[in-house]
Amino acid sequence: MTETPYVGDFLKDSPRNWGKWGPDDEVGSLNYLTSAEVLRGVAEVRSGEVFTLQVRMGDPSGDPVWPGRESIQRTNVMDEGFFQRGEGVETPGGAHYSDDVATLYLQASTQYDSLGHVWYDGQIWNGYDAATTDGAMEKASVLPIAERGVVGRGVLIDVARHRGKAALDKGETFTHEDLLEIAAAQGSTIEKHDILVVRTGFVGSFYRQSAEEFYDGFLEPGLTYSPE
Template sequence: MSTQVKSISEVLKDAPKNWGRWGAEDELGAVNFLDQLQVLRGVASVQSGKVFTLGCPIARKEGDPVWPGRSQPGHHMTQDHGTYCCGKLQPLGAGLQYADDVIYMAVQGTTQFDALGHVWYDDAVYNGFSANTTIDGMEKCSIMPIAEHGVVGRGVLLDVARYKGKKHLDKGEQITLEDLLNTAKAQGVTIQKRDIILIRTGWISVFYNQGATIFYEGDFNEPGITYTPELVQWFYDMEIPAFGTDTIANEQTVSSVTGTALPLHGALLRNLGVSFNEIDWLEDLADDCEKDGQYTFLYAAAPLKIVQGTGAPVNPIVIK
């Protein structure tokens, strides 16, 4: 006899919230935790000066990893040398010519941050603002507060795939809180309050190494963390301001615990105001961390300032 899947509201009815913690008008959420002391804590992690950028390429001819149903980025030249050769444009001044181009894409169609108002239930987004504020542009909890503040602090890589002895986790594989803590222990790193967590599953490498057909085949179900009371309470108690993964949605697509889609977008993004940094490229960083044993670093990211945006592209920088 089948059991009816509970609504996300029922699943999260006892989950903690940060609503009102920083005032009734707050739209920044847990990024409020990233004050000057947290920036300095991140700076103190820098040892070698090695730099890693986590953004994925945009508008490759082979295609980019995007959420199913979102269109691929379109990149087009508006003018180039051919425009001058055919006489449609004349050089500037003393023979100066230039190329220009445009790109059309979903604001969440590459490495990006979600706005806190991006996902909701019970007609309310983060901090209790009405879901009506999302109509025709995010009047509340857009990407702008996060973009203007920046996300800068001490970052920690949790290389769960390597801890489990895999190149990448399996489709739909759950990462538990115990997995996260055991990965940290195996790496010899202590997760501290207000750390920015990066979780490597290896999943995005499937897209680049095996192609889109393999990546998207069958029911789309990425590996990752998912809702459990213990995991959400840990995020709350540890005051985690933001986390990133090498997956499109930062969590197990269909929760093997609740049976619902993307419950952490409700529990963490909507309820706790935790910022989601999705579609990170973590392979190079992970390889280097495995070599030198350093899994902490300065993490710095500033999504584009898209007015009333539901999210924005970003190219996070890690400095070890």
């Protein structure tokens, strides 16, 4: 039996960007996405097609949430039935309306982890004290990311298709060398400050099997860490 190394052992000699953008920074490498980078991304537009990166919320088949979490719970609090029962609030002109309430885990759909999401040795991003997460995140939350926006030149790296699969297997990995190889095979170039959208197909596989199969031996595929 071998002892699992402490995460700090892996990272203690790795370079980091703490302080690179000043002591008050909360968005990290998104600082690279200047207005010039936004224009560089816009210049790539050819067809004008629009597609979503959103995982449907409240799908009748269930939600592919993290194990142990529940699917979204949605309740109508106003609809035509309320007005038919005389319970709706009448408005000038007689307009009716609907409204609902949803209770959900943040990982019940597509999400964006903040820089303060994970830490060790009592410090989150940029050296902020981990105690700033108590009750609500005071530093390095998703708020400054949302306020800034994430806009630039995007490059889709379709790992699953390159490997001839609808989705990567549980625990299947790939390296940064793989990403460069796949980009070349696709005829894509990865340039400095690009936003990589890496497709594994794993979440989509939830809808092609039972929930029991999906969660059995659950281990998401993904990028393998290396010093390089």
